[in-house]
Amino acid sequence: ADCRYTCHQECRSLIQLDCRQPGQCQSQLSPEGTLLPPCSQNVTQTVEEEKPEPLTVQEIKQKIEKYNAKVTNCLLMKLNDDGTYTGFIKVHLKLRRPVTVPAGIRPQSIYDALKEVNLADMTDKRTSFYLPLDAIKQLHISSTTTVSEVIQGLLKKFMVVDNPQKFALFKEMRKDGQVLFQKLPLTEYPLYLRLLAGPDTDVLSFVLKENETGEVEWDAFSIPELQNFLMILDKEEKDKIQQVQRKYEKFKQRLQQTLKEARGKPG
Numbered sequence: 045a046d047c048r049y050t051c052h053q054e055c056r057s058l059i060q061l062d063c064r065q066p067g068q069c070q071s072q073l074s075p076e077g078t079l080l081p082p083c084s085q086n087v088t089q090t091v092e093e094e095k096p097e098p099l100t101v102q103e104i105k106q107k108i109e110k111y112n113a114k115v116t117n118c119l120l121m122k123l124n125d126d127g128t129y130t131g132f133i134k135v136h137l138k139l140r141r142p143v144t145v146p147a148g149i150r151p152q153s154i155y156d157a158l159k160e161v162n163l164a165d166m167t168d169k170r171t172s173f174y175l176p177l178d179a180i181k182q183l184h185i186s187s188t189t190t191v192s193e194v195i196q197g198l199l200k201k202f203m204v205v206d207n208p209q210k211f212a213l214f215k216e217m218r219k220d221g222q223v224l225f226q227k228l229p230l231t232e233y234p235l236y237l238r239l240l241a242g243p244d245t246d247v248l249s250f251v252l253k254e255n256e257t258g259e260v261e262w263d264a265f266s267i268p269e270l271q272n273f274l275m276i277l278d279k280e281e282k283d284k285i286q287q288v289q290r291k292y293e294k295f296k297q298r299l300q301q302t303l304k305e306a307r308g309k310p311g
Contacts, residue, residue, distance in 0.1 A: 052226075101127045107239055115243050119182075121235075129187045131235050135198060135213070135250045137179045142172040142276055143204045144269050170205065172272035185235050192230040198252055206269075212255040217248055225251065 099107065105123055111131075112120045121131035146169065181198060191213045199208060214225045215237060228234070234250060241248035265273070 104129065111239055111242060121239065130184065131238065132182055132184050133234050133238050133250055134245065135181050135183060135252050137175055137181065137252050139175050139254060141254055142174050144170050144172050144206050145203050146170060146205065170268055172269060175202065187233060187235050189233065189235060190230060191228045191232045191234060194234055210255055211252055214251045214253055215248055216251050218246055
């Protein structure tokens with residue numbers, strides 16, 4: 045509040061300020077040599093104010109009515125008698141690394157979905173491949189569905205057997221011509237965010253990406269997965285080498301043709 049320091053809400057607990065100006069609280073060094081969390085009440089209040097207050101049932105009803113009035117694709121929200129509500133969200137899949145799926149398994153049918161048949165349990169064979177970049181999956185969820193459950197539901201629909209901890213759900217927002225991404229906590233409720241933002245996906249959209257934690261946690265992958273990654277990387281390397289070779293072979297041919305046509309000409 046005093047120095048106007050700005051950080052992400054998720055990073056608040058990691059920030060340690062050494063405030064030494066008059067009127068500010070004095071952070072003290074602990075015996076271990078690290079700064080203790082600042083005691084400024086203003087900073088804490090600012091963080092709390094960023095979180096919207098829970099809506100009453102009447103407020104939820106009003107927002108759902110406004111939301112449905114803007115919907116143009118029949119994907120309406122529905123309020124239940126117990127105060128919960130259901131609706132649809134679209135999730136963009138922007139995965140840069142391959143995923144692991146059962147090998148030789150047919151696509152899931154409506155019968156399998158209704159009977160909750162897990163096709164991944166029918167075989168121990170695994171294979172890896174890249175999901176189509178920027179694929180979109182539509183999910184029908186409840187206001188009590190968490191980010192963790194959304195991730196698990198997406199993996200189940202695509203029969204991905206990777207550890208859900210390898211993935212994270214982000215909200216994508218557009219502001220002042222910029223595209224901003226924010227990683228959502230596993231306990232967040234995506235449908236609540238969709239209700240607050242409205243149905244316009246330009247205002248808010250959801251993206252499934254790899255859970256980037258700085259360094260890749262290779263221990264989370266099995267030996268067959270790592271071997272598949274090596275095979276894929278070897279293939280990509282060979283393809284890249286061939287592209288470079290073809291590029292310069294064509295350049296060489298054009299250069300030789302130009303030299304041939306220039307022979308005998310002055311200059």
